[in-house]
Amino acid sequence: MSEKLIFTEKQYLGREFIPLSIRLVLAIFCFAAYTFTAVGDSNGDLLAVVGFAILVISIVMGFLVHFKTRVENKSIILNGLWTSRLVKIDLNSIVKAEVAPYSKYLVNNPVYNLHSKGTIRFFAAGRDAVHLTDRDGLVYIIGSHHPNEFLRAIKAEMDGKL
Numbered sequence: 001m002s003e004k005l006i007f008t009e010k011q012y013l014g015r016e017f018i019p020l021s022i023r024l025v026l027a028i029f030c031f032a033a034y035t036f037t038a039v040g041d042s043n044g045d046l047l048a049v050v051g052f053a054i055l056v057i058s059i060v061m062g063f064l065v066h067f068k069t070r071v072e073n074k075s076i077i078l079n080g081l082w083t084s085r086l087v088k089i090d091l092n093s094i095v096k097a098e099v100a101p102y103s104k105y106l107v108n109n110p111v112y113n114l115h116s117k118g119t120i121r122f123f124a125a126g127r128d129a130v131h132l133t134d135r136d137g138l139v140y141i142i143g144s145h146h147p148n149e150f151l152r153a154i155k156a157e158m159d160g161k162l
Contacts, residue, residue, distance in 0.1 A: 011124030014061025
């Protein structure tokens with residue numbers, strides 16, 4: 001077997017545009033409310049502290065890896081954040097692989113190894129995902145910033161061309 005890494009991608013928890021925008025709007029609201037409170041009011045000071053806390057949390061979340069995706073040795077390896085278990089998907093059992101939109105919704109929560117209605121979802125950011133169907137009919141939906149490159153790596157590894 002080849003030990004060569006075919007594809008790798010890291011997805012970060014706090015880099016999705018819409019949730020980041022929501023956090024920044026909340027921080028701006030806190031700072032705006034702080035400017036209109038009376039001088040020396042403890043509630044106003046609390047608004048400033050909450051605004052700064054939201055900004056700091058947003059910055060920290062931008063560096064937190066939600067999960068890593070690797071394609072190697074005829075398998076997809078998904079390694080989650082801290083205590084999440086390593087998930088290994090054997091490409092020999094995959095019968096269908098395609099790129100499709102992750103969801104019909106505009107805002108999606110980050111998930112790792114979410115089992116729901118015959119699908120297993122892995123998502124942090126992006127619009128598209130790779131949908132993998134195995135022999136048992138179980139569907140893996142893996143979100144990616146580079147879904148076409150991810151699909152190419154999966155198909156190449158399934159065919160044994162690389």
